[in-house]
Amino acid sequence: MTISEENYIKVIYHLSLVSPKGVNTNAIAGMLDTKASSVTDMMKKLSDKDLVSYQKYQGVTLTEKGFHSAKMIVRKHRLWEVFLVDKLGFSWDEVHEIAEELEHIKSEQLINKLDAFLGFPAADPHGDPIPDAKGVIKKIEKQLLSEVEINASFHCVGVKDSSTDFLKYLDKQKIALGSVVKVIDKEDFDDTLTVEIDGKRLTISNKIANNLYVQ
């Protein structure tokens, strides 16, 4: 697979999680910042290689083969992110772009040795699960902070939105994966939350709460 093909497969994988019945041409084009016509061209090629099933105007889905390839790319991306944060000292908002390059390095031996070196981590720095060497993904039990009951305690296990702005906000508020959150109160009008994080009281907008996973 070329880097370009891998990028298409990866995007189709992520979009499939939201629309499992078939991914739209325009949606793919939007994610890859390319034109719909380019997507159509590539779908024909990926279909010839039996990585996607594609019928004109009907959207695409990954084949078994394409699904497995996608998970291997995601595995590589997330393992490299762990390496960058845990070993090299990058912060969690700096690693995505570098991992976008590293995920295309080919050697399977490399990624399995890296996995071992990192201690077989279950999740990347944003809390997203890492597929194992066979492609198995252990689902992480989690709820959005915006949806949990009041007066209960949780700990942060992941973010839904990994944008730099959101991650930097969390850093500023000293919220990290593993932090303990107790929901004190929820405002009826706009769903603003009052929470206690690692003992400190804090007010959190619904938009924030809607992007933070807890367990």
Next chain:
Amino acid sequence: MTISEENYIKVIYHLSLVSPKGVNTNAIAGMLDTKASSVTDMMKKLSDKDLVSYQKYQGVTLTEKGFHSAKMIVRKHRLWEVFLVDKLGFSWDEVHEIAEELEHIKSEQLINKLDAFLGFPAADPHGDPIPDAKGVIKKIEKQLLSEVEINASFHCVGVKDSSTDFLKYLDKQKIALGSVVKVIDKEDFDDTLTVEIDGKRLTISNKIANNLYVQ
């Protein structure tokens, strides 16, 4: 720079060390397993980018800019090799190909953090020096084992030939960088050496001795 451009620059760099007056089109084509006409095309492009100075039929040399780029690529290649051997447990004959891919990852911050993580190594697993962040290369004092005087002791500091076969031969004979070598005798007829390596006596052909650096 594209990956292809980087590969050309790197090859010109290595060939320049042997022919500093100008590198031949055919020599480049040979190293990159491509055709002379492709090299000519690329030389025009690299010349337009001020990475090489090129005049028809006269061979090419690197400009200041090209020279610096080359050293940064070599730096990345060798640091990744150290990572693969020291941290992931690859053997020294397995790392070249993977490093060929890793050397094209773009982030400067990444490579400097990797350098620090590895403890600012001076040389890669084959004994080749690693340029620092500014491109400075500390020359490693070394001689070929085939050229040293008899009855003196040295230690192995590098290999000239990094082919799998040669490296595997050294592994088999338990010769590693750091091993202590004493030259006992040299056969006049074919320059075969009798040596003592880490205490064990061994007979070594001139071809071997001519690919092993000692200090």
Next chain:
DNA sequence: TTTTATTTTTAGATTTGTCTAAATTTAATT
């Protein structure tokens, strides 16, 4: 159910890096 709007695909062009085959230049040999 037409008509309109949106989405998707086709057709043809472009760029990058490569190739083959022919032409040109330089080097080597007689």
Next chain:
DNA sequence: AATTAAATTTAGACAAATCTAAAAATAAAA
């Protein structure tokens, strides 16, 4: 110095991945 050989460059073509503009199909609205 003339001829032959080798190296290098040019010209034209091709595959991969992309684009624009036009055509076709599907979905939405009147």
